[in-house]
Amino acid sequence: MKIAVLVKLVPDSEAQIKLNADKSWIETRDISWVMGPYDEYAIEEALKTAGDKGGEVTVISYGDEQAVDGLRKALAMGVHNAVRVKREGEQDLLGTANALAEALKDNGYDLIFTGFKANDDDCAAIGTMVGTLLDIPVITEVSKLEVGEGNVRAERDIEGGREIIEASMPCVITAQKGLNEPRYASLKGIMMAKKKQIEEVVVTHTESRIEMAGLNYPPxxxxxxxxxxxxxxxxxxxxxxxxxxxxxx
Ligand SMILES: Cc1cc2nc3c(=O)[nH]c(=O)nc-3n(C[C@H](O)[C@H](O)[C@H](O)COP(=O)(O)OP(=O)(O)OC[C@H]3O[C@@H](n4cnc5c(N)ncnc54)[C@H](O)[C@@H]3O)c2cc1C
Known part of the structure; x- marks a missing residue:
């Protein structure tokens, strides 16, 4: 089974966020970056599934040089391959989803995991958009997953109950907390991750449609x-x- 996990680095929750000079974006230097917490659930589920069913897990991040830190952490947790999709210039949600979909398509992934949201921009949109661009089913905010032969059965927490959804593979699963208990990277894993090659991919399809009109601090x-x-x-x-x-x- 071929499994992909999309990961994004987000500012550490302890980081002091400052806006850049023209208030169009945050100042990214001097911030420490960590993998989004929901992405850790996504990686854990991918590793568990590959362990149970056999297969390989590839972790993919669209970003600048910092993305490599997230990819190395995923390698240290045990994923088999890591790909950085090079980000040059600004891209909105659609640009980001287009870039990731281009990197994923034609690679024969059976399952694509994402965090349900990245806890900085909080759009909770990339998983759904990538699935839509690839024209495959998407199940969001999954807190329990069973993978069968060619299909999945997922559970989602909803107000006052649980929803049970089935879909055929390939499909996108966005991970909610409760899905599993993410593993810690072992020392051996951390040492091995340092030596592993990270593939770099350049994509062309990065059309964006919205512009950042401004960012403001809270009053x-x-x-x-x-x-x-x-x-x-x-x-x-x-x-x-x-x-x-x-x-x-
Ligand atoms: C006009 C504009 C310009 C922007 N310019 C930049 C920029 O220059 N640099 C920049 O970093 N951001 C930029 N952004 C923000 C960027 O578009 C968002 O981070 C991106 O659209 C994803 O939204 P999100 O972080 O809310 O992800 P969500 O939709 O909340 O993420 C859900 C999940 O999708 C996956 N995911 C999200 N993003 C990525 C990624 N990049 N790689 C792999 N997996 C991912 C993760 O699994 C994540 O948990 C810009 C936004 C706008 C509107």
């Missing part, structure tokens, strides 16, 4: 007010919440 929060200490402060706190903040009646 600054007003300074807090100390109304006193202990139980004696409660009446004044309640008065301020009622009369000034008007959040209680």
């Amino acid at each position: 600054e929060r007003a300074a807090g007010k100390v109304v006193g200490e202990g139980a004696e402060a409660v009446p004044e706190l309640v008065r301020l919440l009622r009369e000034e903040a008007k959040v209680i009646e």
Whole structure:
């Protein structure tokens, strides 16, 4: 079985995000980057499936040089092959999905895993768009997966219940938390990943349709007010919440 996993590097949640000079994008230097957490579920499921059914897992990232760090982490977790699709210039969702679809097509993948969302831009769209561009089924936010002969059975958490969906392969699965417990990379895996070759691919189909009109910081929060200490402060706190903040009646 041939399995692909799409991974994206995102800023570490501890990183101090600053906008660039013309506020068109974030300043990417001096940030530490990590693999998106949902991508780790995607990798784990791909590795488990390849372990159960036999097959190879290829991890693919569309990005600049930083993407290599994510690919090495995936190699250290145990994936067999890594591909960086070179990103040059800015691309919106469609440009990104086009580039990934071009890198995937004609390679005979039976299953394509993605995280359900990348927790920086949070679009939760690439998996669906890639599946649509490749004209194959997509099951989103999967929290349980069974892979059969030529088909999959997936479960999704929905408000008040669980949805069970079947699809034929090839298909795209976007991974939700709960799908599995991602493994840690072993020391041996980390050492081996350093030596592994990362294939580089150039794609041409990167059409974008939207422009970034601007990015803004959230409005600054007003300074807090100390109304006193202990139980004696409660009446004044309640008065301020009622009369000034008007959040209680
Ligand atoms: C006008 C414009 C310009 C932009 N320019 C840039 C730019 O120069 N550089 C830049 O990094 N971003 C750029 N972006 C952001 C970029 O388009 C988004 O990161 C991308 O569309 C994916 O959206 P997302 O991160 O919300 O992914 P989601 O849809 O939330 O991601 C879901 C899953 O898809 C997979 N995935 C997402 N992105 C990738 C990827 N690149 N490679 C492999 N798998 C992936 C992962 O498995 C991920 O968990 C730009 C956006 C706009 C609107």
